Amino acid sequence: MSSVYTSSAGSRGRGLFTARACPSHSLLRLGEPHAASPMPGCASVCCSCGRHLERPVRCACSAAYCSEACRDKAYDTGHALLCVAADDAARSAASLAELLSLGSDAARASREVGGLASGGPWVAAAGVSAVAGHFPEEEEGEEEEGESDEGQGEGESEGEGGEEGEGEGEGEGEGEGEGEEEGEGEGEGEGEGEEAHSPEALEAEARLLLPHCWRLLLGCFEGRLPEGAPSRRVLRLLRSYGEVLARLSRGEGWLGSLVAALERNALPASGAGCADPATGGAGAVLPEGVVLSAAGSMLNHSCVPSCAVVFGDEAAKGGEWTGRAHDLARTAALRAMHGFVCRCEKCEVQRGVARVRKMHPAGSDERLEALRAFGLRALEEGLYEDAVAIHRRLLREAALCSALQRLHRFDEARAAWLGGSEALPEHAELRREAAAARAYHIAPPPHASPPGKRKRPAAEARILAAGGGRTITSSEKSSSSARRARRRSVPTTDMEATYAESRLKVSASRLRVWDAFVVRYDAAAQRSLPTHQDDSHLSLTIALNETGEYDGGGTSFEDLGGEGFVRPEKGCVVAFPGELRHGGRAVTRGVRYIIAVFLWVTEESP
């Protein structure tokens, strides 16, 4: 196990480091938490010690413990005060007043809180917690103040890691919601991946966590209430008074500062995870509970956490940890819950992007440059979601279509051109591409192939050339005999339009034209096209002139071997998947004209 120690983390105050880089998911430290409190409904860990539950022993309120001993101990040392099944006859308005007037010795409270933050002499709920994950190695040249984690003394309250920078008002909250200012469509860019951090979600999570601080508090009081602290009887009254809770969580009074400190130091802990009851177990996995531990409270916050605090035996089991320990709260919520402005890479990048958008008008070169810089920074920091969001925005303003096209996400690419050219009408490239996108948007025929039994093309259907009543591959054998009267007044020999269905596994009615142009090969100028793949699902080449007008020429296919090519007569079509490697064979005499057509399969239902 790697030794974890505290040292200066630059502007973040002190932080936890490992002596050497650790492989992902390694167990960094096993420890006894001061207190551990599982989430309601998280039945997999003991409400007293945090150990994994084999056969839960329940309290009358249904809190689960790993053993009778744990249950009894928990009841005696705090749970009695919170247990909903306990007698609450003693509660009264008078007691509430008594509670509110209780000791206001804030200085003393903060001393005790310092003790909490640094692993001071607080009695722990017996349990096992572990810090697991992938800590950074301390950067070279960084001030070395390391001391053993175990041996931390007092005065470590900077370990909360966030008291810096209160005045960072601007930019907060702007990262989110900025998009609307410019009338940007949601679902693009920043909207993605941010859902989990919506204010509602954060509030819900905060609400979920808050009551656990009380359990933690009680865990800390176990056996030794500090002098001047409210009596257990009074504490018992607490749980029914929302207003008191609110005041305390604002940090008012002796107990308030203690609660505020607990909130800052308590960490959501993961493990096997517990399903979010709101989604019936199908959706998000919530942290299993909250722990207060010496090492944990020394962890600095990052919205891109590198480690997780893991409950109970889950830590020893290994396996995947989700690293959500610090990812529960963002920006405004971080400030509200933990009292600091987050300066992690993610927040910095997002704040920066928000500022850029404010400072430079949409589409301006400065803006593009600054966004590009932040996009690259996000990429370097490994903030891939942010990098995608930023680049999406950038690309929409500059080259989104090309990038999406390369990814064969044609529907999105097309929408991006159209949306982009509306937002930036002065952008010539956007305008040109949007015009093409509009021009090629031809409503598909209601049925590209007639209903009824459809014939499959011949076995080798990779290349199907059909047109002018004839075919030039073996597919003809299987399908050219179809002589039908369709919508035409005279019967013709037609090819079934089954290529898309058989090869692309989609209905031909979902084919759309992406682009089309005339290609001119000239023995004296551009003679050939090197082997390549097209940015299309399906490509067509249509021969425009007689084969007698040129020597050489034709479409070559790598799969057909060095000499494999088709050289269709005027009016014939060669159809092939865009990903099939092909080229324009060299014309050695004369001129060859073709129309190259690039098709994509739309996701839209026809």
Ligand SMILES: O=C(O)CCC(=O)C(=O)O
């Ligand atoms: O010349 C040909 O037949 C191939 C043309 C082609 O592959 C293209 O334009 O992408």
Ligand SMILES: [Fe+2]
């Ligand atoms: Fe091509």
